[in-house]
Amino acid sequence: MHKLAVGVFLACATASAAMAGEGMWTPDNLPLAQLKSKYGFTPTAAWTAHAQRAALRLAGGCSGSFVSPNGLVLTNHHCVNSCVQQLSDADKDFIKSGFLAKEEKDEIKCPEIELNRLDAITDVTARVKGATAGKSGEAFGKADRAIKSEIEKECVAGNSASKRCDVVDLYHGGIYALYEYHRYQDVRLVFAPEFEMAFFGGDPDNFNFPRYDLDMGMLRAWEDGKPARVADFFPFSTDGAAEGEMVVTIGNPGGTDRQLTVAELESARDHDLIPRLLLLAEQRGMIEQFRSESPEHWRIGQHDLFSVENAFKALRGRLLALQDPAVFALKRAQEAELRTFVDADPARKAKYGGAWDAIANAMDAYRTVEARYKYIEARRGFFSEYYGHARTLVRGTVERGKPNAERLREFTDSRLPSVTQRLFSSAPVYPDYEQVTLGWSLRKLREALGTDDAFVRQVLGTDAPEALARRLVAGTRLGDPAVRRALWDGGAEAVAKSDDPFIVLARAVDPAARAIRSRYEDEVEAIVDQNSQLVAAARFEKYGTSTYPDATFTQRFSFGEVRGWDEKGTFVPPFTDIAGTFAHATGAYPFALPATWLAAKERLDLRTRMNLATTNDIIGGNSGSPLVNARGEIVGLVFDGNIHSLGGNYWYDERLNRTVAVHSSAILEALRKVYGADRLVRELESARR
Amino acid sequence: MHKLAVGVFLACATASAAMAGEGMWTPDNLPLAQLKSKYGFTPTAAWTAHAQRAALRLAGGCSGSFVSPNGLVLTNHHCVNSCVQQLSDADKDFIKSGFLAKEEKDEIKCPEIELNRLDAITDVTARVKGATAGKSGEAFGKADRAIKSEIEKECVAGNSASKRCDVVDLYHGGIYALYEYHRYQDVRLVFAPEFEMAFFGGDPDNFNFPRYDLDMGMLRAWEDGKPARVADFFPFSTDGAAEGEMVVTIGNPGGTDRQLTVAELESARDHDLIPRLLLLAEQRGMIEQFRSESPEHWRIGQHDLFSVENAFKALRGRLLALQDPAVFALKRAQEAELRTFVDADPARKAKYGGAWDAIANAMDAYRTVEARYKYIEARRGFFSEYYGHARTLVRGTVERGKPNAERLREFTDSRLPSVTQRLFSSAPVYPDYEQVTLGWSLRKLREALGTDDAFVRQVLGTDAPEALARRLVAGTRLGDPAVRRALWDGGAEAVAKSDDPFIVLARAVDPAARAIRSRYEDEVEAIVDQNSQLVAAARFEKYGTSTYPDATFTQRFSFGEVRGWDEKGTFVPPFTDIAGTFAHATGAYPFALPATWLAAKERLDLRTRMNLATTNDIIGGNSGSPLVNARGEIVGLVFDGNIHSLGGNYWYDERLNRTVAVHSSAILEALRKVYGADRLVRELESARR
Numbered sequence A, B: 001m002h003k004l005a006v007g008v009f010l011a012c013a014t015a016s017a018a019m020a021g022e023g024m025w026t027p028d029n030l031p032l033a034q035l036k037s038k039y040g041f042t043p044t045a046a047w048t049a050h051a052q053r054a055a056l057r058l059a060g061g062c063s064g065s066f067v068s069p070n071g072l073v074l075t076n077h078h079c080v081n082s083c084v085q086q087l088s089d090a091d092k093d094f095i096k097s098g099f100l101a102k103e104e105k106d107e108i109k110c111p112e113i114e115l116n117r118l119d120a121i122t123d124v125t126a127r128v129k130g131a132t133a134g135k136s137g138e139a140f141g142k143a144d145r146a147i148k149s150e151i152e153k154e155c156v157a158g159n160s161a162s163k164r165c166d167v168v169d170l171y172h173g174g175i176y177a178l179y180e181y182h183r184y185q186d187v188r189l190v191f192a193p194e195f196e197m198a199f200f201g202g203d204p205d206n207f208n209f210p211r212y213d214l215d216m217g218m219l220r221a222w223e224d225g226k227p228a229r230v231a232d233f234f235p236f237s238t239d240g241a242a243e244g245e246m247v248v249t250i251g252n253p254g255g256t257d258r259q260l261t262v263a264e265l266e267s268a269r270d271h272d273l274i275p276r277l278l279l280l281a282e283q284r285g286m287i288e289q290f291r292s293e294s295p296e297h298w299r300i301g302q303h304d305l306f307s308v309e310n311a312f313k314a315l316r317g318r319l320l321a322l323q324d325p326a327v328f329a330l331k332r333a334q335e336a337e338l339r340t341f342v343d344a345d346p347a348r349k350a351k352y353g354g355a356w357d358a359i360a361n362a363m364d365a366y367r368t369v370e371a372r373y374k375y376i377e378a379r380r381g382f383f384s385e386y387y388g389h390a391r392t393l394v395r396g397t398v399e400r401g402k403p404n405a406e407r408l409r410e411f412t413d414s415r416l417p418s419v420t421q422r423l424f425s426s427a428p429v430y431p432d433y434e435q436v437t438l439g440w441s442l443r444k445l446r447e448a449l450g451t452d453d454a455f456v457r458q459v460l461g462t463d464a465p466e467a468l469a470r471r472l473v474a475g476t477r478l479g480d481p482a483v484r485r486a487l488w489d490g491g492a493e494a495v496a497k498s499d500d501p502f503i504v505l506a507r508a509v510d511p512a513a514r515a516i517r518s519r520y521e522d523e524v525e526a527i528v529d530q531n532s533q534l535v536a537a538a539r540f541e542k543y544g545t546s547t548y549p550d551a552t553f554t555q556r557f558s559f560g561e562v563r564g565w566d567e568k569g570t571f572v573p574p575f576t577d578i579a580g581t582f583a584h585a586t587g588a589y590p591f592a593l594p595a596t597w598l599a600a601k602e603r604l605d606l607r608t609r610m611n612l613a614t615t616n617d618i619i620g621g622n623s624g625s626p627l628v629n630a631r632g633e634i635v636g637l638v639f640d641g642n643i644h645s646l647g648g649n650y651w652y653d654e655r656l657n658r659t660v661a662v663h664s665s666a667i668l669e670a671l672r673k674v675y676g677a678d679r680l681v682r683e684l685e686s687a688r689r
Helices: A009-013 A032-038 A046-056 A077-086 A125-132 A139-155 A263-291 A295-300 A304-325 A325-341 A344-354 A355-377 A385-400 A417-424 A432-448 A454-460 A464-476 A481-497 A499-542 A578-583 A595-600 A643-647 A664-674 A680-688 B009-015 B034-040 B045-054 B077-086 B124-134 B138-155 B264-293 B295-300 B302-323 B325-342 B344-352 B355-377 B385-400 B416-423 B431-447 B454-460 B467-477 B479-496 B501-542 B577-585 B595-600 B641-650 B663-673 B677-687
Strands: A055-058 A062-066 A070-077 A114-123 A163-170 A176-182 A189-190 A217-223 A248-250 A557-563 A565-567 A570-572 A575-577 A609-614 A624-629 A634-641 A660-664 B056-057 B062-066 B072-075 B115-123 B163-169 B175-184 B187-192 B217-223 B246-251 B556-561 B566-568 B570-573 B576-578 B609-614 B626-628 B634-643 B659-663
Touching: A009 B634, A032 A557, A046 A055, A046 A248, A055 A070, A062 A077, A062 A481, A062 A624, A070 A189, A070 A634, A070 A680, A077 A217, A077 A304, A125 A139, A139 A499, A176 A217, A189 B115, A189 B556, A217 B556, A248 A634, A263 A295, A263 A304, A263 A325, A263 A355, A263 A432, A263 B264, A263 B302, A263 B431, A295 A304, A295 A432, A304 A325, A304 A643, A304 B163, A325 A344, A325 A355, A325 A499, A325 A575, A344 A499, A385 A417, A385 A432, A385 A481, A385 A499, A417 A481, A432 A454, A432 A464, A432 A570, A432 B264, A454 A499, A454 B325, A464 A499, A481 A499, A557 B138, A565 B659, A570 B431, A575 A578, A578 A609, A595 A664, A609 A664, B034 B556, B045 B056, B045 B115, B045 B175, B045 B246, B045 B501, B045 B663, B056 B072, B062 B077, B062 B246, B062 B416, B062 B626, B072 B187, B072 B634, B077 B187, B077 B217, B077 B302, B115 B217, B115 B595, B124 B175, B138 B163, B138 B175, B138 B501, B175 B217, B175 B677, B246 B467, B246 B634, B264 B295, B264 B302, B264 B431, B295 B302, B295 B431, B302 B325, B325 B344, B325 B501, B344 B501, B355 B431, B355 B501, B385 B416, B385 B431, B385 B479, B385 B501, B416 B479, B431 B467, B454 B467, B454 B501, B467 B501, B467 B659, B479 B501, B577 B609, B595 B663, B609 B663, B634 B641, B634 B663, B659 B663
Parallel strands: none
Antiparallel strands: A055 A062, A055 A114, A062 A070, A070 A217, A114 A176, A163 A176, A189 A217, A248 A557, A248 A624, A565 A570, A575 A609, A609 A660, A624 A634, A634 A660, B056 B062, B056 B115, B062 B072, B072 B217, B115 B175, B163 B175, B187 B217, B246 B556, B246 B626, B566 B570, B576 B609, B609 B659, B626 B634, B634 B659
């Protein structure tokens, strides 16, 4: 792995801001000098390797960690929420009641959760760049995808059930690295509190602090029908961290846009965020009203509403950041500095000078394919589980028959286990809800592409969107996992013969979807990738290789400290306590405490710390990350950032950007005194020794 | 009235664009020289005075015209839609079935429609500016409101039942004019086609062309229990207008922002349009789902959904215009030119130079009061008919007791008849729907101002928003017009004693609402008004008084011609025909034709022109405007603009901006052969003689 010296290039343009918490560092490139000077902390190779393997990725989009040698996993409630909902039905609603496996045998398998433990990182830059050298456009994209699939296949070596390999693009093409994971697909639900407690304050308090939430969930990795034995795990700290103490997050930030060009940021602001937000807002109104119709609709819509509201608030924060003239001024200044450096030398100018305009042109090209790409290929027009399964069957059975390197990336050997886990999942599909969401998204498809668009006419025929949705949902058998499995096993031939209405629809859509995907990949993605490599190389030339890459949903370490902040003249202290939880309870959703907490009030030590704020640099995907001290003990569980952290997609503002975590003491106090989870408390305590 | 010479100042910065259709001209300042040179048309004073009085304003936000001497009024279906819905119930749904008064006695009074005929315009600039001279901030605003109320009261002279007087601010404070109207409040529904036919193509086709709609409605003004006799009306043309023929719209464009400063446009783009769009999108999703729940919910939500979707699409178009770098470049260039002129002369600079920065500062101040102003005073947080009535009662009964000049502007003597028309309206209020919309908007209030906000806590107490909405709706008696009338007649004392839960809420909200309104008026509105006067004066100095003012929902003439346009290389012809209507019918909403049309197909002349496109310069508020030829005959009925017309809020683009109208021949053909409206056809034909 290419080693990067410590330093922060972003500081070049923001010399006045302190940068203590900034940085999402790869495990093989921690900012050692900075850590030593700031915190007097020098992680050994063993410390880092241990932390790397004790931390986990939830493949669906979260983080977590082992907290016992028996594969017990700590993450957020909102990371296990979909599993909790999938295991519930109208009679037993674990979202409402919470879930506790009294005994090991009561732990229930989550239908769609996959855990990834990062075992190794290898630099494959030379091999990837060698395969694409001299190519551009379509040929570049094709070669790029092929070499990555080839490297991944070699790495998995036929062992895809327990091994996962991803080629990761760091620094926007500056470095390509092969990430090898141990894959766990037998993951069981161990504990979840009531949703009311996990998400106390609800959407109104989301991305805010002070907070009073117990946003925790516990899973267990099983292997060969037994709890997995693991060598690396984080024991719980006895008391948590003190104000000002250094704390580390090890998690998987999903993505940041800190190194994008100004043209890409403008495109994001004007053409990406706004349409997405408008769609989310409408979806939110639709789901909220659907939920109000009956207790069962309330239950069914819970997870989607959470996701939609969470995304809405996060993207709204990003848009506000990009509307801040100061943020754009910073970005323009950074870009101007780099371009001045490039233009100053004729050789450099010849090599890199055209990259920015090429990316800007690709953004223009993007606008011409954007709506079709999003609605047809990226499925904005087909918001339906049935359709998702149908497309996996239609595409997957065909793609499986192709050589690995020629397949669509999501169907390569390395990725198939995740595909089939979802396809064969026992999670219920709700016809009522499907009909509503599909009908709605078909209306949006027509709105986005136009009534007279040939594709829209092909899909809708003379049907109204709602009528088509009703007909498809009434006629499908894809809600039955056995039917899906039979079609998958039957392969392309069986799928081609199926008259299931969703299969028929997915077959009809596929040519147009593949066509617009190719256009997007060739005319936008390949151009951006190729020219981003040039920008990254120019940046390395000027600043040295002294920074961290944009987030890529791969493991990153962030070093910060427990600290409050100044909110327009008022200091926000870094800790809340359990007393505050009770003080904020009104009895009305989302500020209602569950009966368990009300009953336990007398037993609880109300001075126990509940949540805390730190300066760690995180973003969506970090949810469930362990917050550990210098000794590698759990002092908290990351579950949110404050409102200022949303601009963190574009830059890190040390003054205001804060991570929000559940305090380790609150977790132990609740497990002991509210939930009577003695088995788990014993397991956590014995892990400490 | 101050007379303005003809010319187009906007052309200064866009010399290359033709400006034929541009301009929303006040009746006292038509562009005579331009009309003569371009169309060889010279309207006489009599022609203009006749057109001025034949055209009408619908006070709720539309336009229309007299089309017979017996007070028959032609406007759009979407302008009478609320009346049609108010006259419907679960058993007789006129939205679905359409409405035709076979005899005069079958015409039914619309509970909330008021017609205004413009009788006179007087320049009152000197008097208004005299009253505010030397004042600024709060004192400026107070003096400004007081003098306007005083002028209006004098004008009405106690005759408010049939007279309405409004002081209108033209050119953003360049000119103040008193508009005297004849007021009609006994307005009866005569004819409305089925909604399916009026809005054929629905939201997908809204703001599009080619179109195939019969978006018409007919009303009649009554006075003293008889149809009103009117001297000025537009007879129908025999054949409509030819391609290229000059056509005139006389209507009431609601508002444009063509003369705003760059700071105001930036504020609109970043801080006004986006929040409004996000709210509309969510409201849309909510109402759509509500409508899907039952046929009765479908009926109840119809009008609001139409309004929301229409506003959404219009504002989305505006946002896209403001995201177009070319539009901002034009605005910046115009502003720079004017400021250079101002700065070139020390006296001018001293007089006007600070205006732009003052407005920019007011925009910053706006951001600090914006959310509270919108949610508390402008009622975004209280989306409820009951609440609207309660606030009118709480405020109106107190305001009535004050001297006219000191009242809130909407409760001055000149305006009270509109207030009571709505307050005493027999239109039904739907408790189910109220509960949904109020609960939703209370959630938005909490979201916008924050959970811990003192006002939010005062309103919600420990209730969830939905629970509060349920309680209020269950307990109120304000759905009964007699109860509202009794409270109004009982005055401030009766209202103060009322324990109706909505009255209690409105009383509780009022102090905060008045406080934030005052802040907005003093710290934003007054500063903007005062400095906009300076910008307007500077503009007059440089360009002469040679342009038209921004739209103000007052009467404007626009002169254009029947013309198609080039849409990305494809010519869009200006006419559609009835055959096209049938060709686009799929049988599925919103492309389903009503049974009446399907049954009439054989009888109809399919070559009859259905809709047409013209270059007239219109905007929202112009809906229902007559489209007349040089002889003052109806050749069409304005009901929409094409998608490019949405940018018309900021500038007029002759190449693309088109008005969309129902062709006069389609109206006559449909009345005769589809609806058997012989009485109306006879009336229209005899009006022609």
